[in-house]
Amino acid sequence: MTSYDVIIIGAGAAGLMCAIHAGRRGRRVLAIDHATSLGKKILISGGGRCNFTNLGAAPAQYVSVNPHFCKSALSRFPPQSFIEMVQGHQIPFHEKKLGQLFCDRSANDILSMLRTECEQVQVTFELGHEVKNISAKFQVETDKGLFSCSSLVIATGGPSFPSVGASDFGFTVARQFGVNVIPTAPALDGFVFHGSDISLFSNLSGLSHECEITCVNSSHPISFRENLLFTHKGLSGPVALQASLYWRQGEALSINLVPGIDLFAWFLGQKKRGNCAMVKTVLGQLMPNRLAEQLCLRYFPTLLPLPQVPEKELAVFCQLLQDWQISPSGTVGNSKAEVTRGGVDTNELSSKTMEVKKHPGLYFIGEVVDVTGQLGGYNFQWAWSSGWAAGQSV
Ligand SMILES: Cc1cc2nc3c(=O)[nH]c(=O)nc-3n(C[C@H](O)[C@H](O)[C@H](O)COP(=O)(O)OP(=O)(O)OC[C@H]3O[C@@H](n4cnc5c(N)ncnc54)[C@H](O)[C@@H]3O)c2cc1C
Numbered sequence: 001m002t003s004y005d006v007i008i009i010g011a012g013a014a015g016l017m018c019a020i021h022a023g024r025r026g027r028r029v030l031a032i033d034h035a036t037s038l039g040k041k042i043l044i045s046g047g048g049r050c051n052f053t054n055l056g057a058a059p060a061q062y063v064s065v066n067p068h069f070c071k072s073a074l075s076r077f078p079p080q081s082f083i084e085m086v087q088g089h090q091i092p093f094h095e096k097k098l099g100q101l102f103c104d105r106s107a108n109d110i111l112s113m114l115r116t117e118c119e120q121v122q123v124t125f126e127l128g129h130e131v132k133n134i135s136a137k138f139q140v141e142t143d144k145g146l147f148s149c150s151s152l153v154i155a156t157g158g159p160s161f162p163s164v165g166a167s168d169f170g171f172t173v174a175r176q177f178g179v180n181v182i183p184t185a186p187a188l189d190g191f192v193f194h195g196s197d198i199s200l201f202s203n204l205s206g207l208s209h210e211c212e213i214t215c216v217n218s219s220h221p222i223s224f225r226e227n228l229l230f231t232h233k234g235l236s237g238p239v240a241l242q243a244s245l246y247w248r249q250g251e252a253l254s255i256n257l258v259p260g261i262d263l264f265a266w267f268l269g270q271k272k273r274g275n276c277a278m279v280k281t282v283l284g285q286l287m288p289n290r291l292a293e294q295l296c297l298r299y300f301p302t303l304l305p306l307p308q309v310p311e312k313e314l315a316v317f318c319q320l321l322q323d324w325q326i327s328p329s330g331t332v333g334n335s336k337a338e339v340t341r342g343g344v345d346t347n348e349l350s351s352k353t354m355e356v357k358k359h360p361g362l363y364f365i366g367e368v369v370d371v372t373g374q375l376g377g378y379n380f381q382w383a384w385s386s387g388w389a390a391g392q393s394v
Pocket residue numbers: 009010011012013014015032033034035038039040041042044045046047050051052053129130131155156157158160161164165166167168169337338339365366367368376377378379380381383
């Protein structure tokens with residue numbers, strides 16, 4: 001049996017960050033992963049360019065049963081701290097939009113930086129190891145060896161995107177140690193529909209349009225305005241991904257297909273200016289023609305020119321387009337989800353160190369914890385901040 005001060009299971013974003021900071025404190029660190037290479041999610045993230053943080057990362061962009069839990073780690077290791085690390089490695093990056101920072105070249109820059117820093121503090125890696133058993137205080141048995149440590153960090157992420165080795169291992173370990181797990185669900189994955197809505201979506205498949213989605217029934221209604229992408233089975237694109245983090249089964253979504261204007265007043269203005277086209281043609285000035293056509297076919301099939309359309313009917317149609325209430329049958333699911341919502345109950349953990357209160361020496365960090373960020377670099381920032389926090393304590 002080989003002994004270490006710290007064993008980290010999961011050599012992804014949070015695990016590598018924790019390894020670096022524990023190593024800098026002189027701890028002997030072993031990182032175990034069942035994958036044969038490091039940080040696979042980092043490499044595929046941000047379309048291959050890794051949206052590694054967000055300049056505006058703050059607790060309000062995270063979903064958790066305890067919304068205050070992430071405050072401490074985020075304030076002690078904020079985006080600026082990670083940016084300084086990136087700058088220290090001369091990695092070129094840019095802000096794409098809304099504070100989202102991406103690598104100019106590729107996500108591999110971030111992974112190389114983390115690997116280099118791990119090497120500098122002599123972190124040991126055991127890759128391609130299946131963990132068979134963990135016993136209290138702590139012995140970790142894998143299919144290839146037996147290791148012991150005084151601090152055990154679980155950084156195995158959530159089960160979303162299993163094609164890159166994601167698993168629910170962390171939740172199993174939590175339950176083994178009697179640590180509560182908040183029910184989990186795939187998130188940042190968009191929506192699917194069934195029934196009559198499907199025909200509309202498949203006719204619009206591939207079309208993208210800026211919309212505002214509001215999760216109406218959630219206890220705190222929240223809205224996002226970005227591009228909506230229609231797919232064969234439902235809705236995707238940044239705005240749908242964001243909404244899928246907050247949506248709960250059975251709830252409706254309200255979509256404003258023409259955000260930022262009073263649509264009815266705009267139509268009346270067109271009428272005043274003598275626009276004699278049919279409603280679908282007029283609407284096509286504000287959205288792709290195919291979308292205008294399909295919406296009219298479904299909800300306003302009149303062929304009258306605009307001046308002859310009764311205002312009452314037009315008002316009802318405008319109201320529908322600006323508060324289009326639809327009920328998804330579900331979200332797309334783990335195969336496409338960027339994150340897993342829910343996870344290890346934050347009430348079980350110290351917000352300063354990520355240590356399990358009732359099991360000193362056991363830590364949970366990163367996505368496995370019930371802290372889930374919006375789309376836009378927030379999830380990596382949580383991985384860095386929580387990994388750093390545990391790295392100061394293990
Ligand atoms: C396609 C995609 C794109 C994304 N893009 C972004 C983005 O641009 N910006 C952003 O902020 N977030 C993004 N995310 C989310 C982000 O990747 C995760 O939130 C983040 O990687 C979580 O870090 P983590 O260290 O907790 O888990 P992970 O990075 O998932 O690391 C977990 C590690 O644990 C290992 N592991 C799992 N199970 C076991 C086991 N049983 N035994 C041993 N090892 C195990 C895995 O192999 C993996 O190496 C994206 C996610 C996906 C799927």
